[in-house]
Amino acid sequence: DPVGNIRYDPSLGGGATWDVGCYAFDVPLWAFGRAPERVRARFHSAGGAPVDTSGVATLEFGDGRVAQIDYGFDYGPCARYELQGTRGWIGVRNAWTGPDEECVITVVTDEGWREEVLPGADAYEHQAAAFAEAVRTGRAPLVSLDDSQRTARVGEALVEAARTGADVSL
Template identity: 30%
Template sequence: MASTMAWGVLSPAGIAVNKVIPGMLKSPGVRLAAIASRDAGRARAAADRFGVAKAYGSYEELLADPEIGAVYNPLPNHLHVPWSVAALRAGKHVLCEKPIALTAAEAADLVTVRDETGRQVLEAFMVRQHPQWLRVRDLVRDGAIGDVRLVQTTLSYFNVDPANVRNKADIGGGALYDIGCYAVLLSRFVFGAEPRRAVSLVDRDPDMGTDRLTSGLVDFGEGRRLAFSTATQLVRAQRMEIFGTTGRIEVPVALNAPQDGTTTILVDIGGAIDGSGIRSETLPACDQYMLQAETAMRVFRGEEAAEFPIEDAVANMRVVDALYRSGANGSWQDV
């Protein structure tokens, strides 16, 4: 059995304490050694919640701790690259929340620093480890629904709290950064290809300045495309559909699969209008955040090469960049 790896967490952010840390702690290979916050009291409260001995009142203190081999970075979007770079230069491997950066150019700095330090940095898109998406990809690769031409989705939730980081335009808030990046990522995952161009229509909140509704088309060439809408001020939804020439796959809970429950995908062969061709497949219970941590640890230990190295995060950000440019000027943008 592989030895444990000591982790430090930069901030008791909601995603960290509600999802990622509980998932990580299910892995016997994870030893959570420290939690940091700029507010020492918040760090101590989170550490006590999870039975962690060390609580630091600054990120610098955590990065200086020689015991820690890996860092999870759930800070607001504009702090992803600066503190991931600091962690790499402190000799730590890094698992950083999505989106990895605010621009592809900024994300590319992580490639340079990874190569300089010899430490790995990965983007925390937990969906790529979930069995439901691995099954979807297998079905597509096996030709179960013919030639895949369209990925279609609406990803949305309702949040109008101006104090929430997702609603602060100057630090990377907005629908496309927060959840639209998943639509881009999963279409690239399904097609196994990189898009050529993108176009979008953006509606911004008049007070907060964030994109509250962004709709887009992403062209992968050869008749393949992603069609999506992503929103921060609509009813919650996250159903995704993959359309082929002979069938369709539907993923009812595309992103927030239950951490300890089964998931179901729907496979429609033939497209009978009465739904008679639809079959359901139930995937076993799992925690995608635990799987994400275990995948990261194997890469950090050098036991396997990263299937999605940080260059993949840069590629995803190129699409996001193109969509934001298109929203500003109203035309197709090359990726």
Template identity: 30%
Template sequence: MAEKLVWGIMGAANIAIQKVVPGMLKDASSTVRGFASRDATKAAAASEHFGLATSYGSYEALLEDPEIEAVYIPLPNHLHVPWSLKALAAGKHVLCEKPIALDADEAAQLVAAREKSGRQVLEAFMVRQHPQWLRVREIAASGEIGDVALMQTTLSYYNVDPNNVRNKADIGGGALYDVGCYAVLLSRFVFGSEPLRAVALVDRDPVLETDRLTGAILDFGDGRQLSFATSTQLVPFQRTQILGSRGRIEVPVSLNAPQGETTAVVVDLTGAIDGSGIRTETIAACDQYTLQTAAAVRIFRGEEQPEFPIEDAVLNMRAIDALYRSGRSGGWETI
């Protein structure tokens, strides 16, 4: 078996500490060398938390370590592209948190940087590796629920902390960037095509200036559409419905599938009010962050080509850009 790929973690964000790194440590093809932070004490504490002997008092120090082969970047949104570019230039592969950029033009810089560096850069949308979404896509494509025309998603949580990065408008905070990007991505994943136009209604917090509630529609043409709502100031909730001419699919836990536990996909082929037409499929226990890591390692080692190269991130950002434009214009925007 090949030696394990050596990861460095650029930033001690909660998503890294609570989700991604625990998943990485369960991947047989990976090893984590240490955390980097602009605060050396914070970096050391994060590494110590996982029993790692190495930490870095700057991001530059991590990139200078020849042992590091790949970097995971969970920094605030406005730092994703700048540090991904620096990591690629340093000869490191990159797995960067979503959304990869603040707009499509910024994301496109990574395409040229990948080609120049000879290293891969991937956007960390772990849902694409989870078996529940692979199964959803399979059912939708099979014709079992008929012609699939509508996807409806609600994603919300409550967070009004002005110091939280999700509530800082100038660095990429807000509902659409944080969780709306998942709704856009998953609709493209299930429909297997790109949206043509977008319309959005955006309510901004008068103090934080972030979008605290965004409702939107993406038009995929041929009568297919995504209708979704995302919020940073509503009760925590997540659910997705996919409706076809003969049935529907429901995903009760759209994003935060519990690590190491089973999930469920609901298929309803009759719409009977008593629920008699419902079939529940249990998806085997897994950790989507472990699966995400393992897939990245295979790509970084050239064992497989990415199904979703960084060009896909540019396409996702184009749709998000159009939604933000629509929020300002009040009308439909072409993607």
């Protein structure tokens, strides 16, 4: 229900792009190890919502590397992604779910396929533990400030692309 839900409050950075889309567009950033060269995006606001409630985007990384993503509040839970390459693909189901759901990773190549099932986990608990470990030991955090800033820049570019209807270069 949007009433009173901070995810629907534009003054608090609400909207599907920042709430759930960030997971979708962060996957190719990690897979390719950098920000895209160009993005395009379209958003939808269901029922007159003051924020985007779903979105689709294309991220172009150059050399034929492209990511296509979709996300939103408008449809049921969907926490999966696929990475496709010239020699196969990797699919991950229940990638961002809680401790009650297993994460299933499927790897398919010319040589066959295999599945790996990981037990459910509390992502927030793991994040807090990793942060505490970094503080305690002085080691660099798993996700650097540069990584976080890169993700934010891509999110801002997607918002701009959806607002203007034009591709945005990074």
